[in-house]
Amino acid sequence: MARPHDTETETMEVAYKVFNDPIHGHIELHPLLVKIIDTPQFQRLRNIKQLGGAYYVFPGASHNRFEHSIGVGYLAGKLAKSLQKKLLRLPKPKPEITESDILCVQIAGLCHDLGHGPFSHLFDAMFIPKVLPDLAVKWKHEQASLMMFDHLIVENKSELEKVEDWQVLSNNQDFIKELIVGRQDGQQKRMNRYKEKSFLYDIVANKTNEIDVDKFDYFARDCHHLGIKNNFDHNRFIKFARLCKVDGEYQICTKEQEVGNLYDLFHTRNSLHRRAYQHKVTNIVETMITEAFVLADKHLKFEGAGGNIFTMSTAIDDMVAYTKLTDNVFEQILFYTLTVLDDPRKVRELTEARKILMDILSRDLYKCVGQLYSEEEIQDTKAMQHKLAVDQGNPPGNNLKPDDFIVNVIKMNYGLKDKNPIDHVRFYRKSDPTKAFKIPSGQVSTLIPGHFQEWLIQVYCKRTDVEGEILRAAWDRLENWPQLRMNQPEPEADKGPNST
Known part of the structure; x- marks a missing residue:
């Protein structure tokens, strides 16, 4: 696999595409990642707001899942490459991070949010539990991401095969899906590479301590668009991250001086929830949108595979139909044309749904x-x-x-219920960068949270x-x-x- 700095400048400019991102600057992406981005299944994310109803409260929150996903794919590669570089300093035996591993991690980061529905978490956390209560616990957007990822590969195989490194995707499809969801029970039995490279599962979705590149990007991106200060520096974490052995497995660790930076990460998370994600008006708007969606659910139709017709809620079972489900359903309800031939219930429910959405636009909340x-x-x-x-x-x-x-x-x-995530982080000292240890909260500051x-x-x-x-x-x-x-x-x- 050719890397950007291994090729001549002219070749690099043709093979690798440069994106100018407001958060990460100019970033280069592998041609296989670019092919994935150029599919209808990924382009759909342009029309799904990152922060759902918060856009009706914070006018700057207009960013979408599209740019966030590109950012996560980039940061996933950046962290994996940083760990790979520091592996050279570890004594043997040691794990190997191959170029194929790095590309798999990047694909996982790029595709981790493919399954989001209209208005992001509003769909899976508020709408689906209302209309399909039996699926409220079982169905999450991560599940839809895996289904959409498989669908993307099937529908675009002829184009994806044109890329030289297509085999990395085709040979590691299950591995990439596991990277998307992070560590799961029983995973070690399925993946023979799991024990040796278990740290790869903590890059995109870290279930051990909640420190992952998904949060790195959306904290920085959301703060930028919301106008909220972000005290966490993800570039410092990536710079000082390295692999140390913990209980027989290699784990991503960071320098002991970074403990304050990590507390800033979780403080930023808490601040974003209090000031934006769970803002009282944001939740009012999302509650009203959910009510409108519930009323309109059975009356909006989406064509799926084989010409079958699905509603908003049943489209989660068919990725052809689900691809058509974006924030545009708001306008579909708002501008739906009713006729005298329509069923009275349909007229009543769509009229009520339209009234709710008009109230949102006119600020009658x-x-x-x-x-x-x-x-x-x-x-x-x-x-x-x-x-x-x-x-x-x-x-x-x-x-x-x-x-x-x-x-x-x-x-x-x-992020870890009533536990302190920092208790699950390992640190190293400059004097011995191979030895990992914990830092008790009492050694950090008396001002950090007690609950x-x-x-x-x-x-x-x-x-x-x-x-x-x-x-x-x-x-x-x-x-x-x-x-x-x-x-x-x-x-x-x-x-x-x-x-x-």
Whole structure:
């Protein structure tokens, strides 16, 4: 396999394509990666917003899964090459990172998000659980990514075969799919290379400590577009990353001085969730979009393989139909032409769906009643809805009902539930770069978090005609609710378009 610096300049300019990325600058990609990018299945990602409904709150959040996936593919190769270079300094016996391994890791990074549906996580975390509750736990976008990856290869095989290194893809298809999802139970039995090169599974999707190039790219890219400061420096991590033996297996480790940089990574993750991903207005918008999608689900049709017709929800079973499913469904609902011949239920549900989407565009949103944090998960949201709707002297005509309220319970953590991810990271010292060790949190700073998981409870009212005083009275009824920590300040009212 030819590498960029192994070829003459003229050949390199023809074989390798240069992308000018706002986050990583000018990056070169292998021609096989370029062929994958130029397929309809990958180009589909141009029309799926990286941050879903956050675009209706943060006007800069217009970036898509397309550029993020290219960034992850680039960083996956950059980290793999950095580890390969440092292997030369390790004593034998030692693992080998081949050029084929690097290309496989790059392909995995490039294709890891192929399965995202309209508005990214809104589709698999909110829409699918509503319309297909039996699949809520089983079906995730990662599963669709593997299906779309297989579909991409089948549909574009004649073009992909034109690339000299096509065999790397065809011979390692299962390995690449496992790199996409990271370490899984039983994987060691299936892959004979797993034990020797287990660290490769931690580059794109790190299930050991959540430090991977997927986060490196979307932290930097999302912060850039949201206007939020990113304190984590992924280039420093890549520069100081090396392989050390841990419990008989080689693991990606970093220099002990980088422990503060890694805490900044997880602080940035937490900050992005609090300030953008779980922003109260972002979640209101996504809740409304989900309701519109549920109403329109059975009435939007997508042609799949063999001419079979699928709805939005059933398209997850057919990648030909799923390829056509993008953020454009928002406009499909908005501009759907109804006729007098249409079924009355179809007319009613599409009209309701259209009304919801028009409300979003005109900023007539559900009202945020309040939000707070809990140290324990809240299970009985129905009881909270009933408590909010209890009649305590409400003015006649308001008639608030439990279903007028929406209670969202959102898990907030550093990525490993209630555990500190840094406890699962190994470090090395300059004096002995082959020996790995842990750094207890007490040796870092007394200011780092003592708890790593909590729940955010957000309460909305679907009735936009209800006065603020009535909603405040409803919120006050939760004051003595068991398990809730009520010392969080009440959120400010939404002050206008794109208010954050």
